[in-house]
Amino acid sequence: MDPTVSKKQACFPIRVVMEMTNLTARQIRYYEEQGLIKPARNDGNQRMFSLEDIERFRLIKSYIERGINVAGIKTILATNVRDL
DNA sequence: TTTCTAACA
């Protein structure tokens, strides 16, 4: 990246994530609550989702659609990707 | 107007 030109990456409000992932706001907040994803927070404690956050939601959604529950997804993500 | 948290059906 070029710090002299950009400091902020593309982020979107929950409404955009809802449309891009076809998940409800309830699910988006619940999956975060369960530790499946950790979106950034910007102004008044509102979630700011990056493109990578949306891609992760699509992965989470694919597991849900395959009948895997939140606990199972949490295990899968924990055994494959250990991030911050 | 949109989003947030907590809590109840």
Place this chain on the structure above:
DNA sequence: TGTTAGGA
């Protein structure tokens, strides 16, 4: 998971 109350 849906939905609502009450607030920022």
